[in-house]
Amino acid sequence: MKLFPNLVRAVVEAIDEIFHQNRYADKVIEKVLKSNPKWGARDRGFIAETVYDMVRWRRLIEYLSPSGDLYHLFGTYWLMHDRTLPDWREFKGLHPDHISRKYRQLDNRAILQSIPDWLDEMGSKQLGEKWEKEIDTLNQQAEVVLRVNTLKISREDLRQRLAADDIDTYLPRGYKDALVLAKRQNIFQHPAFKEGLFEVQDASSQKVATALDAEPGMRVIDACAGAGGKSLHLAALMEDKGRVISMDTEAWKLQQTKLRARRNGISIIEPRPIEGTKTIKRLRESADRLLLDVPCSGLGVLRRNPDTKWKLSPESIEKVQSIQQDILQRYSTMLKPGGIMVYATCSILPSENQDQVNTFLASPAGKEFELIEDEKVLAQESGFDGFYIAKLKKRASI
Numbered sequence: 328m329k330l331f332p333n334l335v336r337a338v339v340e341a342i343d344e345i346f347h348q349n350r351y352a353d354k355v356i357e358k359v360l361k362s363n364p365k366w367g368a369r370d371r372g373f374i375a376e377t378v379y380d381m382v383r384w385r386r387l388i389e390y391l392s393p394s395g396d397l398y399h400l401f402g403t404y405w406l407m408h409d410r411t412l413p414d415w416r417e418f419k420g421l422h423p424d425h426i427s428r429k430y431r432q433l434d435n436r437a438i439l440q441s442i443p444d445w446l447d448e449m450g451s452k453q454l455g456e457k458w459e460k461e462i463d464t465l466n467q468q469a470e471v472v473l474r475v476n477t478l479k480i481s482r483e484d485l486r487q488r489l490a491a492d493d494i495d496t497y498l499p500r501g502y503k504d505a506l507v508l509a510k511r512q513n514i515f516q517h518p519a520f521k522e523g524l525f526e527v528q529d530a531s532s533q534k535v536a537t538a539l540d541a542e543p544g545m546r547v548i549d550a551c552a553g554a555g556g557k558s559l560h561l562a563a564l565m566e567d568k569g570r571v572i573s574m575d576t577e578a579w580k581l582q583q584t585k586l587r588a589r590r591n592g593i594s595i596i597e598p599r600p601i602e603g604t605k606t607i608k609r610l611r612e613s614a615d616r617l618l619l620d621v622p623c624s625g626l627g628v629l630r631r632n633p634d635t636k637w638k639l640s641p642e643s644i645e646k647v648q649s650i651q652q653d654i655l656q657r658y659s660t661m662l663k664p665g666g667i668m669v670y671a672t673c674s675i676l677p678s679e680n681q682d683q684v685n686t687f688l689a690s691p692a693g694k695e696f697e698l699i700e701d702e703k704v705l706a707q708e709s710g711f712d713g714f715y716i717a718k719l720k721k722r723a724s725i
């Protein structure tokens with residue numbers, strides 16, 4: 328594979344901002360790609376994938392590199408993939424045999440898997456023998472999964488429409504609205520996206536709305552709706568009949584939900600920002616179905632957001648866990664007696680998942696609830712993102 332100086336420069340500049348100025352990888356990549364509209368799809372793909380992969384393998388690269396020089400870091404990354412480096416002045420001082428010897432002698436799992444020590448300890452403590460394979464899987468690149476908007480098109484028809492443009496997809500077993508792209512590409516450019524025929528949503532994430540068993544005509548609250556991925560899915564499952572109240576403390580995210588609903592041809596979504604405790608109290612016992620897709624560490628979606636590894640800390644995880652319990656305690660009051668509530672995270676840590684549900688069930692706020700079932704979705708077993716989905720029922724009043 329030939330390296331082009333301008334593309335390597337773009338990668339190195341992006342890495343500088345992400346590693347040294349602590350900026351978010353997706354934002355930096357977006358800015359870099361915008362800076363040169365002449366780059367074609369292959370160049371863009373090279374820059375984006377190389378930057379993400381270097382972010383993913385940051386700790387290992389820094390360990391193996393002879394120095395912290397950005398070109399040395401890039402060259403080390405390149406050599407780690409058994410590729411050869413061109414004879415550029417910037418790569419002087421890099422020796423493939425030194426790097427491979429250092430790699431062969433390495434037996435520290437946290438460095439090999441390119442994660443902080445505290446994360447390796449936490450994962451191993453909470454997931455036991457499943458941890459090693461899980462972190463290994465979470466270090467691989469994710470596939471691109473589409474959720475077909477069944478309000479507008481069937482899965483088979485969308486598949487054919489994409490195939491006509493040489494976009495091959497496969498049908499993953501057990502996910503009835505999902506299509507997986509055979510090859511990674513920027514699918515947002517396709518006209519079918521602009522027509523609202525699909526959304527990009529991982530297969531594990533597609534299980535969340537399905538777990539609510541929402542029916543047309545019901546009143547559903549999605550209490551942590553964000554940009555609305557699950558609200559859109561819920562509205563499609565409800566055939567755009569009834570009401571989906573999409574709430575979030577970040578009102579700007581709900582603007583996205585609104586735009587996406589329009590593109591999807593959905594009319595039943597009502598965005599409602601959470602302005603304080605009153606917003607919740609006003610909706611007491613008003614929902615047939617309640618989704619709590621709570622903020623979490625995001626450890627189940629590391630394949631998609633590799634820089635999460637470097638942004639998290641034991642303290643930030645502890646903080647998000649207290650928000651999760653607070654949401655369970657206060658928001659569960661919005662469910663009608665006899666209704667169903669789903670608690671979901673994109674984390675694989677029991678402390679954010681079943682432990683939270685058990686704490687809730689043992690508390691006064693949880694005494695009306697019973698756990699119907701829960702699913703601990705590990706990336707190593709599903710082949711998709713790591714998730715947790717618990718389905719609870721509130722006893723009907725007598």
Ligand SMILES: C[S@@+](CC[C@H](N)C(=O)[O-])C[C@H]1O[C@@H](n2cnc3c(N)ncnc32)[C@H](O)[C@@H]1O
Nearest residue numbers: 551552553554555556557575576577620621622
């Ligand atoms: C996992 S994300 C939601 C993703 C979204 N459901 C989707 O499918 O696209 C969690 C969301 O919870 C929101 N959030 C954080 N604290 C909250 C709180 N106390 N009440 C409600 N939402 C909150 C965040 O702004 C974020 O959008």
